[in-house]
Every structure is written in C-alpha cells, then in structure tokens.
Amino acid sequence: MNWHLLSMNDLSRDEIESVLATARKDFLELSKRDIKKVPTLRGRTVIDLFYEKSTRTSTSFELAGKRLSADVINVKADASAVGKGESLKDTVLTLNAYRPDIIVLRHPHVGAPAFISRYTEAHVINAGDGKGEHPTQCLLDIFSLQQEFGELEGLKVAIVGDILHSRVARSNIIGFGKMGMQVRLIAPPALLPRQAAALGVEVSHSLDSLAGVDVIYLLRMQRERHEGANFLPSLREYISNYCVSLRHVGRGQRVLHPGPINRGIEIGADLADSGENLILQQVEAGLAVRMAVMYRIIVDNAAAAAQAEVKNIQAVG
Amino acid sequence: MNWHLLSMNDLSRDEIESVLATARKDFLELSKRDIKKVPTLRGRTVIDLFYEKSTRTSTSFELAGKRLSADVINVKADASAVGKGESLKDTVLTLNAYRPDIIVLRHPHVGAPAFISRYTEAHVINAGDGKGEHPTQCLLDIFSLQQEFGELEGLKVAIVGDILHSRVARSNIIGFGKMGMQVRLIAPPALLPRQAAALGVEVSHSLDSLAGVDVIYLLRMQRERHEGANFLPSLREYISNYCVSLRHVGRGQRVLHPGPINRGIEIGADLADSGENLILQQVEAGLAVRMAVMYRIIVDNAAAAAQAEVKNIQAVG
Amino acid sequence: MNWHLLSMNDLSRDEIESVLATARKDFLELSKRDIKKVPTLRGRTVIDLFYEKSTRTSTSFELAGKRLSADVINVKADASAVGKGESLKDTVLTLNAYRPDIIVLRHPHVGAPAFISRYTEAHVINAGDGKGEHPTQCLLDIFSLQQEFGELEGLKVAIVGDILHSRVARSNIIGFGKMGMQVRLIAPPALLPRQAAALGVEVSHSLDSLAGVDVIYLLRMQRERHEGANFLPSLREYISNYCVSLRHVGRGQRVLHPGPINRGIEIGADLADSGENLILQQVEAGLAVRMAVMYRIIVDNAAAAAQAEVKNIQAVG
Structure with a gap:
C-alpha cells in the first residue's frame, strides 16, 4: 500500500485484491475465535480523529486497532480544544508530535485528509471527508x-439514492470501476452530481432500472448535509419513488447499504430485515478490512523503507 | 450463570452465592495489589453501550473489563449514530457483527436489555434499564x-425514598428476598408503585418504621425521571419527612446508597460523611462483583457449551 | 518525587533536574521507536479526570499512561454523573474506591487538586486548576x-500576554525561578495580577522589553476565563500592541507557547509557522515528561515506602 489511504484512486486493482486477500486470510476468522487479537501492532499508536459523530465507523476503527494490539487514542472534535479555536493544521501538528503511526480522520470538509497528510509523518487513513470519499x-x-x-468482473451494480451528498458513492464509483464492474446511478435529478454522465456511468431516474443488475447499493438519505437547501421538495414523494423494498428485489439480486439505515426512507423495513441484504456482512467485513489496511499500511511501508536502505547501502558500497 | 444477566430473577440464591464467592475469592483483593490485573479475558471484547449519562457504573464496568484484560469499547449514545436516527435494534445488530463477547447496556427504556438479547450472540448484562432493574x-x-x-437470612432492611422510579429498588426487592431478608418500603404514597403491597413487602410512609431494621437502604431522588409530573408537591416537605440523617440511624444499623448521593435531599451530609454508611464499600464491591459477573458469564457458558458438545459426541458415538 | 504533584512549589531544583533526566534518558527516544511502549506500569490504574475540555493535555496524559502500559480511564465531566449534582468530593471518594494509582485532575477551580488529595490514596497530578497552576x-x-x-542558569525569559488568567504563567514564574532564570512579565496592566511586582519579577507593558531576553514565552489569550468582565476594551488594540510576530524576534531568541495557539491574536501566523518557535518540541517533550512524572511518582514513593518498612523492622528487631 501507499503511505496514505486518502482515495480509492490511491489503489490499483492489484493492490485492492492484495489488501483484501490479507483481510480474508488473516483477519476475517479472527473475530470468531475466543482470543480475537494478534500482537502485530503492539506498541504502535493509532489516533482516531473524528470531527463528525459516528458509531459504526469509529468503533470499527477503534476495535481494529485494539485487536491489532495498538494503543488507540480517540479524539472527538466536540470534546476537544477545537472548541478553543485551534486550526486543523495546528491540531494535527500537535498530534504528530506524539509520533503516531496512523491517524484515522473523519472530517466534514472534502480534502481534509489530504490536507493533514502534509503535516504529519503518520499514515493518514481517510474515514470519510464531507462529500469526498470513504475508501475503507x-x-x-x-x-x-x-x-x-x-x-466481480462484469457484475452490474445500481447505486440508488442521495448520490450528490455521498462520499460512499464517490469512492464506490471509482472502486467498483477498478474491479471491472458496471455502475448505474439511480436518483432524482436534484440528488445527482451535475457531471454524473461524465463519470462514465449510466444514469437513471427510476427504480425500473434495477432490472438486470446483480447488486443494488442503497445510500443513506443524508439530510444533515442538505444544509437547508431544498433538494427534496417532498420526502413522501421521494419515498414513493425511491424507497427500495423487498418487492423491488429480483431473484439473485443482493442489496448493500453502508449504514446507518433509515428504515422506511431509502430502505423498506421488510428488506432491512431480509436475508437478501448483506448489511451485517458489510459491517463484519469492515472490521477485517480495516485491520488489514492498518496492518498493510504499516508493514508494506516498513518493508519498502528497509529495501530503500539496502539499496542505499549497496549504492554506497 | 445464565447466558445473560437481565434481571435478579435470572439468578437462584445458589447462583448469587456462587458468583459473589468468585468476587470475594478472586477479585476483591486484586484492587489492593500493585498489579491490579489478570489475563483471564485477554482477547475478549466487551462493549459498554450507555444511552444514559453515568460515571460510576460506566467506569466500574470499563475498569472491570480492563482489569480482566479484555478489549473494552465505550459507546455513548449522545456521541453516536443514534443521533442519525438508527434504531436500537439496528445498532445492536451492527455491534453484534463485531462479535463482542459481552454487551453491557444502560438504556432509559424498561426491557431494552431483554430486547437486544434477541439480536446478539453476545452475553448481555443489564446495567440499568429505565425504572426496570439494575441487577449488578x-x-x-x-x-x-x-x-x-x-x-443475611432474617435480616431486616428498609428501602427508603423514590421507590417508584428506582430500578435499584426493584432489583433489590427481588434479590434481598431471595437471600431471605425481610424488606420494608418507606416512601410518600406518590413515590410508591401502586402494587407495592402485592410485592410481598411491608409498606410505610414514615421514617418511624426505621426502628428495628438492620439495614437502611437509601435511594437517590430521581428527579430526572419525574418527567414533569408532580410527584413531589414540595421538595422541602419531602426532605423534612424523608431525608435520613445520622440522628435517624440506630445502634448497629448500617446505611447503603447506590450513589450518586444528593447531600441534603435523601441523605444528610452528616450521615454521608459518617462511618455508619457503607457507600464506598459498595463502590469497591461493585468493581469486584462486575469482574466476577463478566468472568463467570464467559467461563460458565463456555464450560456448558463444551459439556454439551461432549454429550453430542457420546450420543453419536 | 513527593506523593502528589500539585504545584511547582512541590519540587526542589534537584528534583526537577532528576525527573527531567528520567524523561530525557528513558522516554524521549521511546516515541521514535516502532514499539513505543514499556511495561513499567502494567496493571496500574490511571484515571484522567477532566472537568474542562482539552485535547492536548488529555491526550498527552492518556498516551503517557498507555505507553507505560497502565490501564487508563478517561472521565470527562460533561459525560458524567457530575450532571446529576454529585460533589467533587463524592466523585473522588467514589473513584478512590477503585484504588487507582494516579488521578490526573483538570478542574476550573484553583486548589481542586489539593482538595481532592485529601480524599484519595492515589497520587494526584494537577493538570491545570483554573488560574492556579499547571506544573507538568x-x-x-x-x-x-x-x-x-x-x-538555564542566568537565562532571561519574557512571559507575554494574558498573565492574570494563566496557570501556566504562575507555574513558570515559580519553576523558571527555581532554575535560576530571570523572568520578565509583559502585558497590559489589566491582564497582570495586582501583586505582580511582589512576585520578584520585572514587569513591563511594552514589547520593547523583549530586547535582551533569550526566551519569549507567549500565553494563550484565555477569553473563556474573562467571564464577561471587560479586561480587553479592544481586541484589535491588544493585537496591535502585544501580538508577537516574527519581526519582534531577535537573533538567537526562542519562542515558546503552551498551546493551543490563537493565530493572529497572541502570535503572528508567520511566527507560528517558523523554526524560531519550539511549540512542537514542547508538545513532544510533554509526552516524555508526563511519562517520567507518572513513572517517578509511583516508583520513588514505592521505594520510600519499602525503605520505611525496612527501618520499622530494624527498629523492632
């Protein structure tokens, strides 16, 4: 892996396959054992720096760090000196002085992880930056x-819902594309990015376009990002046109959702409770994948540094 | 122990004796050593899921988990996706996907721990559910x-104060009864449950009934649960009739209080500072008892599962 | 070290030198290793009890405890039973019943750490008490x-800014004096303590007095402690008279600031970003120093207790 994980653009298809192979081989089964822990990152420091509320992602990263035996420090923005007016840059320079190995950042502004990566020697993992990306x-x-x-090559996936405000959609359009999947976006015009067509994906405004896809990827309605603007003239109309229920799901189709779900808004309660969705498999996968990302980001780069040193010595010698 | 600890009804007198013997034998002295830690639950995951503010109970469970060497994750409801409108069920299904060994739940609604126990394979420990119970x-x-x-057989205990809103009173009426103690409730009529008499306990409205008891159990006035209703026409009148001070405490009587105390409301400052009360012994006991509960809930059930497997093999063989 | 660290008055010059030698020898380099951890305080319990928001100090103490392998419990006042009206005394008595080895306290009231030290057997470290002190x-x-x-003997230091509200200034006036440094205070009259002259330090109202000092120590403008009083008729005027920028810094002068900084208020952005300041070295030092303080407060006192016991035995024998 690269030094940081800021965007799905940072990873080639081979690197994606490789880090997921680590997750599958080394970490997926670990959670099922009594001793759910490996000593791999003992003595390393992971700082989880969250400027937005989160249960699912922050506990996933916290637990991933702890199960790798790292020391994990949680910094929540609203329990922090941020209230005293310190800038993100100064906060990161301060945290960097503790020489953490990894900083996991969630921030409401697009590009914040790339920005802080200029001020720390730690590996930065983007855990969600505004409407930007969410690569893990x-x-x-x-x-x-x-x-x-x-x-996955050739698989067809429909991403449905509030695409405009979704960092998950943005990362998945990139990542699914790299894996050879065909992506179709389904949303009302007001919830699509203007350049949607330019993304090289099909665009539709109707759930009728679910026909023929293998995967239905539902997005959470991000009402907290609508910032007063009138993206949704009527939530009831949205629900009647875009809420995906069990009756919309065809034979063999699988449904994903990044959570947390809004039952009855973007996903019907019947579908939320059905075996057709992979929501809990996604959560479980998240823990294994984040352990793999943290492990590989440390180990690959340490190996690269060691090799570089060997070459230096050979060049000198 | 059973798979979960939801109510004092889950435990027989023998089981109570047994888990407390573990607390006494294995964990009470541990806190006095330099190395206040055992490796018993190394690699296990404990999630403390608190939907109500708490210092005493949450730090007690957190420290109990850490001194057993478990990985402990604190999830506070107001620092969580709960704000994004996720249901308790979905939160628990999500946390369950991390395969925790134990979920400790505090929640404002009666029955929440029993409810979540249907959605997780983890052992659920009720750390207080509304006006329900608080078994630890x-x-x-x-x-x-x-x-x-x-x-304790035959000991007389008076539980005094806001019984109507007290999960502690409810658990203690059950538990003290199982231990053969005789329970008397003392409170103004408005702070007694309607079916108090049906609980098989004596009821009184006067501190005069403290005479002859061995134990005075004071409850915190739970003003935050009164929800605007007029349970207390006058706090001053309540204090003059029900605040227990040192002068109310007879020779040999001992005073307990689950904390946090309201000095000058349900307990006089003189009594709060006196050696007649066992309040700090209770706090210290809490840590040892919670370590014992977590330890036994894991170990007893693992042993039971192993035995069941042996029987299966014998039946097949 | 003494049993507690409440004030810089608790330490002699020799003790200061000694604990800083431990920080330098044992802990400064540790942060640069892959395994940033020692087993020294394994099984010990450290409670960080913070009644004021803090990132920098609370994460520094948390990480110091974890890198010493202690179990660390964070108690934040606004996520706590304090909201239920429990007194500081009762909170500390409760926490003390867990038999922590160290309680690190930050509190808005002067003297709070000394106050709680009467109610706990733990070592108390003052992490900032109102306008009192901040010895670490x-x-x-x-x-x-x-x-x-x-x-440092004979070095000249100017402390500049909101001295009246600064616990850092108070501790540094004491500590710098013990190290043989000459201290000069620079501030508008309204932000100086009345008895400034009685402190045995020079006082000035102009940045012209920066001439000739070796060290410029800038303080954060503590607007949150001004409590509505009109200490600063005009922030713009303050900035024009007291904001220190790169142009104020002479050859060989070094600038310190306890952070978090207010860019453009007490420190110019050019100076904040310049190599003339030691701000990040201070943060890094903080971690090593806090590890040394925690280590020494435990080890020195354990050694003292053991010696006392030997003497007792000898006296008896």
Missing part, C-alpha cells in the same frame, strides 16, 4: 461482494 | 451486606 | 529549554 467503506463493500459473488 | 447493583449490595453482616 | 506544563517547558540551551 468501498474496500469493505468490494470484500463483501467477493464473498458473495466470487469474481 | 443488587449483587454488589448483597456482597457489601455479606461483608458486614455475614449471613 | 512548566516541567515540559524547562525540558524544552534545556534541550535548546543546555544550562
């Missing part, structure tokens, strides 16, 4: 699909 | 009384 | 200056 979510989605379908 | 508090109270009195 | 900040400042200047 994409990796766990690919992982879950591989567990279900095996080879 | 009852266990630590019994433990503290045993340390002070030895045999 | 002073220790890390001395450490940073020693790294930069070597011997």
Whole structure:
C-alpha cells in the first residue's frame, strides 16, 4: 500500500485484491475465535480523529486497532480544544508530535485528509471527508461482494439514492470501476452530481432500472448535509419513488447499504430485515478490512523503507 | 450463570452465592495489589453501550473489563449514530457483527436489555434499564451486606425514598428476598408503585418504621425521571419527612446508597460523611462483583457449551 | 518525587533536574521507536479526570499512561454523573474506591487538586486548576529549554500576554525561578495580577522589553476565563500592541507557547509557522515528561515506602 489511504484512486486493482486477500486470510476468522487479537501492532499508536459523530465507523476503527494490539487514542472534535479555536493544521501538528503511526480522520470538509497528510509523518487513513470519499467503506463493500459473488468482473451494480451528498458513492464509483464492474446511478435529478454522465456511468431516474443488475447499493438519505437547501421538495414523494423494498428485489439480486439505515426512507423495513441484504456482512467485513489496511499500511511501508536502505547501502558500497 | 444477566430473577440464591464467592475469592483483593490485573479475558471484547449519562457504573464496568484484560469499547449514545436516527435494534445488530463477547447496556427504556438479547450472540448484562432493574447493583449490595453482616437470612432492611422510579429498588426487592431478608418500603404514597403491597413487602410512609431494621437502604431522588409530573408537591416537605440523617440511624444499623448521593435531599451530609454508611464499600464491591459477573458469564457458558458438545459426541458415538 | 504533584512549589531544583533526566534518558527516544511502549506500569490504574475540555493535555496524559502500559480511564465531566449534582468530593471518594494509582485532575477551580488529595490514596497530578497552576506544563517547558540551551542558569525569559488568567504563567514564574532564570512579565496592566511586582519579577507593558531576553514565552489569550468582565476594551488594540510576530524576534531568541495557539491574536501566523518557535518540541517533550512524572511518582514513593518498612523492622528487631 501507499503511505496514505486518502482515495480509492490511491489503489490499483492489484493492490485492492492484495489488501483484501490479507483481510480474508488473516483477519476475517479472527473475530470468531475466543482470543480475537494478534500482537502485530503492539506498541504502535493509532489516533482516531473524528470531527463528525459516528458509531459504526469509529468503533470499527477503534476495535481494529485494539485487536491489532495498538494503543488507540480517540479524539472527538466536540470534546476537544477545537472548541478553543485551534486550526486543523495546528491540531494535527500537535498530534504528530506524539509520533503516531496512523491517524484515522473523519472530517466534514472534502480534502481534509489530504490536507493533514502534509503535516504529519503518520499514515493518514481517510474515514470519510464531507462529500469526498470513504475508501475503507468501498474496500469493505468490494470484500463483501467477493464473498458473495466470487469474481466481480462484469457484475452490474445500481447505486440508488442521495448520490450528490455521498462520499460512499464517490469512492464506490471509482472502486467498483477498478474491479471491472458496471455502475448505474439511480436518483432524482436534484440528488445527482451535475457531471454524473461524465463519470462514465449510466444514469437513471427510476427504480425500473434495477432490472438486470446483480447488486443494488442503497445510500443513506443524508439530510444533515442538505444544509437547508431544498433538494427534496417532498420526502413522501421521494419515498414513493425511491424507497427500495423487498418487492423491488429480483431473484439473485443482493442489496448493500453502508449504514446507518433509515428504515422506511431509502430502505423498506421488510428488506432491512431480509436475508437478501448483506448489511451485517458489510459491517463484519469492515472490521477485517480495516485491520488489514492498518496492518498493510504499516508493514508494506516498513518493508519498502528497509529495501530503500539496502539499496542505499549497496549504492554506497 | 445464565447466558445473560437481565434481571435478579435470572439468578437462584445458589447462583448469587456462587458468583459473589468468585468476587470475594478472586477479585476483591486484586484492587489492593500493585498489579491490579489478570489475563483471564485477554482477547475478549466487551462493549459498554450507555444511552444514559453515568460515571460510576460506566467506569466500574470499563475498569472491570480492563482489569480482566479484555478489549473494552465505550459507546455513548449522545456521541453516536443514534443521533442519525438508527434504531436500537439496528445498532445492536451492527455491534453484534463485531462479535463482542459481552454487551453491557444502560438504556432509559424498561426491557431494552431483554430486547437486544434477541439480536446478539453476545452475553448481555443489564446495567440499568429505565425504572426496570439494575441487577449488578443488587449483587454488589448483597456482597457489601455479606461483608458486614455475614449471613443475611432474617435480616431486616428498609428501602427508603423514590421507590417508584428506582430500578435499584426493584432489583433489590427481588434479590434481598431471595437471600431471605425481610424488606420494608418507606416512601410518600406518590413515590410508591401502586402494587407495592402485592410485592410481598411491608409498606410505610414514615421514617418511624426505621426502628428495628438492620439495614437502611437509601435511594437517590430521581428527579430526572419525574418527567414533569408532580410527584413531589414540595421538595422541602419531602426532605423534612424523608431525608435520613445520622440522628435517624440506630445502634448497629448500617446505611447503603447506590450513589450518586444528593447531600441534603435523601441523605444528610452528616450521615454521608459518617462511618455508619457503607457507600464506598459498595463502590469497591461493585468493581469486584462486575469482574466476577463478566468472568463467570464467559467461563460458565463456555464450560456448558463444551459439556454439551461432549454429550453430542457420546450420543453419536 | 513527593506523593502528589500539585504545584511547582512541590519540587526542589534537584528534583526537577532528576525527573527531567528520567524523561530525557528513558522516554524521549521511546516515541521514535516502532514499539513505543514499556511495561513499567502494567496493571496500574490511571484515571484522567477532566472537568474542562482539552485535547492536548488529555491526550498527552492518556498516551503517557498507555505507553507505560497502565490501564487508563478517561472521565470527562460533561459525560458524567457530575450532571446529576454529585460533589467533587463524592466523585473522588467514589473513584478512590477503585484504588487507582494516579488521578490526573483538570478542574476550573484553583486548589481542586489539593482538595481532592485529601480524599484519595492515589497520587494526584494537577493538570491545570483554573488560574492556579499547571506544573507538568512548566516541567515540559524547562525540558524544552534545556534541550535548546543546555544550562538555564542566568537565562532571561519574557512571559507575554494574558498573565492574570494563566496557570501556566504562575507555574513558570515559580519553576523558571527555581532554575535560576530571570523572568520578565509583559502585558497590559489589566491582564497582570495586582501583586505582580511582589512576585520578584520585572514587569513591563511594552514589547520593547523583549530586547535582551533569550526566551519569549507567549500565553494563550484565555477569553473563556474573562467571564464577561471587560479586561480587553479592544481586541484589535491588544493585537496591535502585544501580538508577537516574527519581526519582534531577535537573533538567537526562542519562542515558546503552551498551546493551543490563537493565530493572529497572541502570535503572528508567520511566527507560528517558523523554526524560531519550539511549540512542537514542547508538545513532544510533554509526552516524555508526563511519562517520567507518572513513572517517578509511583516508583520513588514505592521505594520510600519499602525503605520505611525496612527501618520499622530494624527498629523492632
């Protein structure tokens, strides 16, 4: 892996396959044992720096770090000196002085992880930056699909819902594309990015376009990002046109959702409770994938550094 | 122990004695050593899921988990995706996907621990559910009384105060009864449950009824649960009639309180600072008892599972 | 070290030198290794009890405890039973019943750490008490200056800014004095304590007095402690008279700041980003110094207790 994981653009298809192989081989079964822990990152420091509320992602990263035996420090923005007006840059320079090995950042502004990567020697993992990206979510989605379908090449996926505000959609359009999948976006025009067509994906405004896909990827309605703007003239109309229920799901189709779900808004309660969805497999995959990402980001780069040193010595000698 | 600890009804008198013997034998002295830690639950995951503010109970469970060497994850409801409208069921299904060994739940709704136990393979420990129960508090109270009195059979205890809103009272009426103690409730009529008489306990409205008891169990006035209703026409009148001070405490009587105390409301400052109360012994007992509960809930059930497997093999063979 | 660290008055110059030697020898390099951890305090319990928001100090203490392998419990006042009206005394008595080895306290009231030290057998470390003191900040400042200047005897330091509300200034006036440094205070009259002159330090109202000092120590403008009072008729005027920028810094002068900084208020952005300041060295020093303080407070006192016991035995024998 590269030094940081900021975007799905940072990873080639081979690297995606490789890190997911680590997750599958070394970490997926670990959770089922009594001793759910390996000493791999003992003595390493992981700082989880979250400027947005989160249960699922922050506990997933926290537990991933702890099961790798790292020391994990949680910094929540609203329990922090951020309230005293310190800038993100100064916060990161401060944290960097503790010489953490990894900083996991969630931040409401697009590009924040790339920005802080200039001010720390730690590996930065983007855990969600505004409407930007959420690469570990994409990796766990690919992982879950591989567990279900095996080879992904040629698979058809429809991403449905509030695409405009979704960092998950953005990462998945990139990542699914790299894996050879065909992506179709389904949303009302107001919830699509303007350049959707330019992304090289099909666009539709109707759930009728679910026909023929293998995977239905539902997005959470991000009402907290609508910031007062009138993206949804009527939530009831949205639900009647875009809420996906069990009756929309065809034979063999599988449904994913990054969570947390809004029952009755983007996903019907019947579908949320059905075996057709892979939601909990995604959560479980997330833990294994994040352990793999943290492990590989440390180990690959340490190996690369050691090799570089050997070459230096040879060049000198 | 059973698979979960939801109510004092889950435990027989023998089981109560047994888990408290573990607390006494294995964990009470541990806190006094330099190395206050055993490797018993190394690699196990404990999730403390708290939907109500708490210092005393949450730090007690957190420290109990850490001193057993488990990985402990604290999830506080107001720092969580719960704000994004996820249901308790979906939160628990999500956390369950991490395959925790134990989920400790505090929740404002009665029955929440039983409810979530349907959605997780983890052992669920009820750390307080609304006006429902608080079984580990009852266990630590019994433990503290045993340390002070030895045999509890026939001991007389008066539970005083806001009984209507008290999960502690509910668990203790059950638990003290199982231990053969005689329970008397003292409270103004508005702070007694309607069916108090049906609980098989004496009821009184006057502190005069403290005469002759061995134990005075004071409850915190739960003003945050009064929800606007007029349970207390006058706090001053309540204090003059029900605040227990040192002068109310007879020779040999001992005073317990689950904390946090309201000095000058249900307990006089003189009594709060006196050696007649066992409040700090209760806190210390709580840590040992919670370590014992977590340890036994894991170990007993693992042993039971192993035995069941042996029987299966014998039946097949 | 003494049993507690409440004030810089608790330490002699020799003790300061000794604990900083431990920080330098045993802990400064540790952060640069892959395995940033020692088993020294394994099984010990450290409670970080913070009644004020903090990132920098609370993460520094948390990480220091974890890198010493202690079990660390974070108690934040606004996520706590404090909201239920429990007194500081009762909170500490409760926490003390867990038999922690160290309680690190930050509190808005002067004297709170000394107050709680009467109610716990734990070692109490003052992590900032209102406008009182912040001794570990002073220790890390001395450490940073020693790294930069070597011997401190005779060094001249100007402390600039909101001295009236600054616990850092108070501790540093004491600590710098003990190290033989000459202290000069620079601030508008309204932000100086009335008895400033009685502190045995020079006082000035102009940045012109920066001439000739070796060290410029900037303080954060503590607007949250001004409590509505009109200490600053005009922030713009304050900035024009007291904001220190790169142009104020002479050859060989070094600038310190306890953080978090307010860019453009007490420190110019150019200076904040310049190599003339030691701000990040201070943060790094803080971790090593806090590890040394925690280590020494445990080990020195355990050694003292053992020696006392030997003497007792000899006296008896």
